[in-house]
Amino acid sequence: MDAAACIGCGACVAACPNASAMLFTSAKVAHLGLLPQGQPERDTRALKMVAQMDEEGFGSCTNHFECEAACPKEISVEWIARLYRDYMRATLTGPADTGRGEGGVG
Numbered sequence: 282m283d284a285a286a287c288i289g290c291g292a293c294v295a296a297c298p299n300a301s302a303m304l305f306t307s308a309k310v311a312h313l314g315l316l317p318q319g320q321p322e323r324d325t326r327a328l329k330m331v332a333q334m335d336e337e338g339f340g341s342c343t344n345h346f347e348c349e350a351a352c353p354k355e356i357s358v359e360w361i362a363r364l365y366r367d368y369m370r371a372t373l374t375g376p377a378d379t380g381r382g383e384g385g386v387g
């Protein structure tokens with residue numbers, strides 16, 4: 282299902298044994314990052330959303346895939362892989378002032 286279909290219900294977080302918000306975060310980062318008007322802030326968005334996820338204490342993804350099974354919109358865990366790619370690219374090429382804390386993806 283398209284990342285834009287995410288309704289932010291939180292079922293993925295509730296289903297995850299790590300209380301990870303990776304599926305939700307990846308869907309939002311992908312949705313906005315795929316829009317032409319979302320390109321200018323694509324790297325900064327990926328860094329800041331991951332930093333916020335970490336700051337709020339959500340767990341890391343360890344590939345249980347319970348999120349995908351619970352998602353009413355059938356958001357694929359493949360979006361998490363895309364988030365990893367966006368995050369890695371942003372850490373290598375993104376702006377210095379990202380608001381990024383000590384945490385990170387994983």
Ligand code: SF4
Pocket residue numbers: 286287288289290291292293294304305308348351352353354355356
């Ligand atoms: S369960 Fe699916 S629709 Fe709900 S917040 Fe997670 S990714 Fe979005």
